[in-house]
Amino acid sequence: MTIIEVASRPSGLTARQRWSHYFVLIYGMLAVIIGFNLRTATLTATIPYSNSAAGIRAYYPQNWLLDTSDSYVFRVRDMSQTGFKTTIEVAVQPVTINTTARNLLDTLTLNRAPALSAYDVLSTNPYTLPNDRQATAMAYVFVASEANPFLESLPQVVEGLDVITIQSGQAIIVTFLSSVDTYEENLPIFERFLNDLEF
Amino acid sequence: MISNSKRIALILLFSLIWAVPTFAQTGFDLERIERATVFIMQASSVGDELIIRCVGTGTLVSRDGLILTNAHNTVRGANCPGDTLIVSLSVRTDEAPVPVYQAQIVQADDGLDLALLRITRQNDGRLVERSTLALPFVELGDSASLALDQTITIVGFPNFGDDPVDQLRGTVIGFTAEPSGGDKSWIKTGLEIPGTMSGGGAYDAQGRLIGVPTTAPVTADSPQSRCITLQDSNQDGLVNTNDVCVPVGGVINALRPSSFVRPLLRAASLELTLDTVTEFFERSTVGGTPNFSGMFFAPSVNAAGMPSSVSSSLPAGTDSLYLFFSYQDMTPETVYEMRVTIQGVENPTFSLSPVRWSGGRSGLWYIGTTGQPIPNGLYDFTLFIDGIPIDSARINVGGSSEPLPLFSDIVFGVEDIQGNLFGEGFVLPTGSTASARFIYRNLIDGAPWTAIWYFEGTEVYRESNVWSGGVEGTQTIRVQDPNGLLPGSYRLALYINNKLAALSDFTLAGAQEGAVARIFANSHFTTASTQVEAIAAAPVNNFTAGTDAIYALFDWEQIRPGTLWTMRWSIDDEVFYERTDPWSGTDSGEDYMLSLSAPGGVPDGTYRMELFINDLVFADTQARVGIGQLPIDRFAQASGIQMRGQILDAVTSEGIPGVTIVLVSADFSAAEFARDWNQDQVYALAVTDRNGRFQLDRPLQPNTPYSVVIVAMGYIPVLADGVEVAPDAGVIDVPIYLTRG
Numbered sequence: 028m029t030i031i032e033v034a035s036r037p038s039g040l041t042a043r044q045r046w047s048h049y050f051v052l053i054y055g056m057l058a059v060i061i062g063f064n065l066r067t068a069t070l071t072a073t074i075p076y077s078n079s080a081a082g083i084r085a086y087y088p089q090n091w092l093l094d095t096s097d098s099y100v101f102r103v104r105d106m107s108q109t110g111f112k113t114t115i116e117v118a119v120q121p122v123t124i125n126t127t128a129r130n131l132l133d134t135l136t137l138n139r140a141p142a143l144s145a146y147d148v149l150s151t152n153p154y155t156l157p158n159d160r161q162a163t164a165m166a167y168v169f170v171a172s173e174a175n176p177f178l179e180s181l182p183q184v185v186e187g188l189d190v191i192t193i194q195s196g197q198a199i200i201v202t203f204l205s206s207v208d209t210y211e212e213n214l215p216i217f218e219r220f221l222n223d224l225e226f
Numbered sequence: 227m228i229s230n231s232k233r234i235a236l237i238l239l240f241s242l243i244w245a246v247p248t249f250a251q252t253g254f255d256l257e258r259i260e261r262a263t264v265f266i267m268q269a270s271s272v273g274d275e276l277i278i279r280c281v282g283t284g285t286l287v288s289r290d291g292l293i294l295t296n297a298h299n300t301v302r303g304a305n306c307p308g309d310t311l312i313v314s315l316s317v318r319t320d321e322a323p324v325p326v327y328q329a330q331i332v333q334a335d336d337g338l339d340l341a342l343l344r345i346t347r348q349n350d351g352r353l354v355e356r357s358t359l360a361l362p363f364v365e366l367g368d369s370a371s372l373a374l375d376q377t378i379t380i381v382g383f384p385n386f387g388d389d390p391v392d393q394l395r396g397t398v399i400g401f402t403a404e405p406s407g408g409d410k411s412w413i414k415t416g417l418e419i420p421g422t423m424s425g426g427g428a429y430d431a432q433g434r435l436i437g438v439p440t441t442a443p444v445t446a447d448s449p450q451s452r453c454i455t456l457q458d459s460n461q462d463g464l465v466n467t468n469d470v471c472v473p474v475g476g477v478i479n480a481l482r483p484s485s486f487v488r489p490l491l492r493a494a495s496l497e498l499t500l501d502t503v504t505e506f507f508e509r510s511t512v513g514g515t516p517n518f519s520g521m522f523f524a525p526s527v528n529a530a531g532m533p534s535s536v537s538s539s540l541p542a543g544t545d546s547l548y549l550f551f552s553y554q555d556m557t558p559e560t561v562y563e564m565r566v567t568i569q570g571v572e573n574p575t576f577s578l579s580p581v582r583w584s585g586g587r588s589g590l591w592y593i594g595t596t597g598q599p600i601p602n603g604l605y606d607f608t609l610f611i612d613g614i615p616i617d618s619a620r621i622n623v624g625g626s627s628e629p630l631p632l633f634s635d636i637v638f639g640v641e642d643i644q645g646n647l648f649g650e651g652f653v654l655p656t657g658s659t660a661s662a663r664f665i666y667r668n669l670i671d672g673a674p675w676t677a678i679w680y681f682e683g684t685e686v687y688r689e690s691n692v693w694s695g696g697v698e699g700t701q702t703i704r705v706q707d708p709n710g711l712l713p714g715s716y717r718l719a720l721y722i723n724n725k726l727a728a729l730s731d732f733t734l735a736g737a738q739e740g741a742v743a744r745i746f747a748n749s750h751f752t753t754a755s756t757q758v759e760a761i762a763a764a765p766v767n768n769f770t771a772g773t774d775a776i777y778a779l780f781d782w783e784q785i786r787p788g789t790l791w792t793m794r795w796s797i798d799d800e801v802f803y804e805r806t807d808p809w810s811g812t813d814s815g816e817d818y819m820l821s822l823s824a825p826g827g828v829p830d831g832t833y834r835m836e837l838f839i840n841d842l843v844f845a846d847t848q849a850r851v852g853i854g855q856l857p858i859d860r861f862a863q864a865s866g867i868q869m870r871g872q873i874l875d876a877v878t879s880e881g882i883p884g885v886t887i888v889l890v891s892a893d894f895s896a897a898e899f900a901r902d903w904n905q906d907q908v909y910a911l912a913v914t915d916r917n918g919r920f921q922l923d924r925p926l927q928p929n930t931p932y933s934v935v936i937v938a939m940g941y942i943p944v945l946a947d948g949v950e951v952a953p954d955a956g957v958i959d960v961p962i963y964l965t966r967g
Contacts, residue, residue: 094905097357106903107937109884112913142353174358175923176315176326177261178915180883 071219076101081119083199086223088216091115105213111171111183111206113213115220120198128163128191131198135165135189143169144182154190157222162192168207186210190221199226254379254433257319257957258868258925260391261362262286263426264315265323265383266295266343268308277459277470279308283382283426284343285435286363287487289923290356291327291345292494294435294487295425297334298442298582300341303559305443305473311343316391323387325349332497333490335805336558337406337584339440340487342494360923362868364427366491367434369483372413374398374598378481380419380439382426386456386472394419400575402480403548403594405531406584406806413437413481414575421475428481437481441579442561443473444613452476479574480581492802496829496856500795500803503757503777503819504811514555516583518562518609521551521619522726527592528635530652530840532730535634541627542602548594549607549619550729554683556583563610564593568603576605580613586790586808588683589715590731629668633675633720633728636664640741647702648741652732652840655743656713656784661704664720664728669693673722679705680717682788693722713813714786733790733840737783746837746845748816749780761817771852772827778835780845781816785809792838795822797831798856831856866925867951869910871960873918873936881918882964885938887911889922889949896933896945928953942967 040048073086076093081100087093091103102116120131132151140146146169154164167187173180188203201224203217268280284295293313299306311330314323328351329343345354345361372378380394394417402412413428419439428437443452453471460468493500524533526546533550540547549564556562560583566576576595585591602624609616639649641661654660662677669675671694679687687705695701703718705711713735720728736745750765753773760777769776785791788808795803811818820835822828830852837845873885889910890899899907909932912920926932928951936944941964951958 090900090903092903092905092908096905106886106888107939107943109882109939112886141351142355144350144352173913173915175360175921177317177362177921178919179917180915 280306382423
């Protein structure tokens, strides 16, 4: 004899099941938010840098290569970029009371033109730094090529931005360089760097 | 857990330890040498076109673009009037060189025919930032330790840049001695080296540069000149004899040893500039036609470069022979040559291919050989100037030594009352008497002999007599002038039976200080903001680091214009300047001034200035700058193992462009570097090209545990520690696969 139990189909989810679904969704959303925040935190993570001789404190992007061996105060480069290595550079130059930002920009142009291919100034505009200090910004382009003549590398168009301000008898020149293809994408990194820069 | 990509990369990286050498000789990295060998064109602008005036080979001797080559094809002159130097590299060593850079001369010595160029611009005229250059280069070897029969490899361009860089392998067959460089003034090889390889490199078994193949084309107005027309320089649509002809030298058999290069390289790498501030001298000019005369042979030379005696024949088993001759009106641009035949057959071992003159304007010179067997036979020596035979002499080598009457070993000095001879041998103070002492052997009383004294080439005193001094001993003779002997160059020639038996030069200069000449005095270093202030400034022995310029001053007494004098400067006992010139000032004076400077200040070190006449030092001054020691150049080492390779996508096996490969110094781990990302921890760095190929910018040192970090956006980074290369590894070419992630 076979006994067949007949029961009616439940008409809906139990409260427990319903809450389970809600929690899954909430946890999922939380995970996405945490993940997104972690990614943002990783991408925007910075390392402090200070140079008391030059009177500069800055926060540069984590995992960028720090170089203090040349004429600049410091330079950081994103070595993970597959094209031109996005670069932020801070230099300090002594000035007289008669030196203007315009003089400095002209000097930069005169020095760069013989060394950089197709160097061209795009624009020169007033620029307001986060602390409301006034500065001058110069946008320019040039073509960068591989220094090693034994490799086959194609030249790349690079866009640059100099932000220059004069204070306490010295000019601070902050330079941002990036491939034109990634310039807009990387510009916020430079803006955050400027926001945190103290001098 | 380790990822697949990491595993593959690590396996490949660790496999470097067992890397197979690509060249049989230990330490001989032929590819690096070939890449460091450059083709140089000197050109001048005609309208909007560059016209090639001279060509030659050169060698990169520093990673930031110093090139060693000859002076005759780079320094502007009558033969090579161009003003632009174009440097072509072997981008691929199996192809002809490609023009890449322009260069400028930073150091040159016309007589030694050596020049150092520095790469300053890209070929399109853009300035080159020196710090960005990481070019393959070679290190200098020790040419003094080179021995007969040692294997050498010559690397250079076999023609006018149409063919790839080439190599010839041969042995050292001899050395040629000259006053300018002693016993090893030239290294001789039996190879027939094409003229366009002049300026290239000769390497020992370890791949170190030990010589520069050198020959100079004779001057353009000589009937013996050879040249090749390459371009339609006058733009008439034809390439013919009306166009510029590029001079070319003949076959090379002589190498200028690397020991001559070191001072130039030291000065160039430190960017030291030595200027003569004193400008009131009248520069002497050369008027006459270059000439050689009075050839004779000597079995040996003394420390002052003078013949020990005169020989007309030498016995069998001789291993030393010098040809002496007088020279007049020579210049550093004069090209001379010596051809030697033995029994009428030309002999490359003793011949010297056409080279530039490295002596003064007039005086006594020798070309010789020592320490190598000289076969028996009848030797004919012929000297050429600009391809034209000037004089010749013959000597027989062989047979037994016969006891012939002999004068030898002349030395000069000042006599005291007892007849003792004092002094320094070949430089005497001015006075009324100069004495000479010589050894005699096998003389017979009654034999006629003559002593002739010359002053600046003119006979001033002759003493002919009959010998009465016995068979052997020493004899002293003298020349006197009650009004005082004039300062200048003197010569004593001794004859037996009217046949030249001995000859020697000496110099009279300076005030008498006992038996010694006081020629230079008050030699000191100082510093000042202007040259005028430097004259009155107090002597300084310790300078602060970064001093803009150091001034050297000295006074001088009784030096006749034309007297050869040598100035030598060294830093930390390494010579960076040495030059012998005819004195071109007044007889006596004060405050001869020189300035030593460098961009960014004179480098730290211990500096020394020495002044010589006839190889005798008459002033020696020393001073320290900063810590008194040169800083270490961490990029100076060219030896090591080159690492290059290709970064590939693990799935597609296609090269990945723009990948960064960092070789971390042995003091840091990959994890430490990945945490700090600091340039100070980087040993070498490379970025891949469009094919994913890379080349590290510094050679790896064997048995050193490096770490490697490889990063590229879109790929899983690779970190590895303990990467070592074996000492016998050649060039390492390694593929590394990255996985997308």
